[in-house]
Amino acid sequence: MAYWLLKTEPDSWSWDQQKKAGAKGEPWTGVRNTAAAKNMRAMNKGDLAFFYHTGGEKAIVGVVKIITDPYPDPEDEAWPLVDVAAVEALPKPVALAAVKAEPKLVQMTLVRNARLSVQPVSEAEWKLVRRMGGLKDK
């Protein structure tokens, strides 16, 4: 089981839309960056990911589940896709500023390489951000 972080502009794909897609999920499209694609190819069905709103909001707002193994994008088979489904919202969204203010999270890819759109998250980071977001440990 691995953990990830998926970035999106709420104008193009928002948490609201992700929630409406329900348990069936939606393909996570538009990744056209080799490092991000490499991370996506390393995903497995059942992995979990944070859902991050960039742009004006800049906060981790929810948790999604990777519900397929990676498969080729029918639009362009050189790039991978996975389907993701909303799991739960964070009761208290974790802002980028809060992540940066937390010394235990300075190593997070979100801080170190803000531009990467599909990022790995360590188990320690996952648990801490969940707790900061108001979710109980599982």
Place this chain on the structure above:
DNA sequence: GCCAACGTTGGC
């Protein structure tokens, strides 16, 4: 709106 950081492209 600016610009630093990063990725990609293309000439050599």
Place this chain on the structure above:
DNA sequence: GCCAACGTTGGC
């Protein structure tokens, strides 16, 4: 295969 130029992203 290198690297300068260029484009894009995203935080500020």
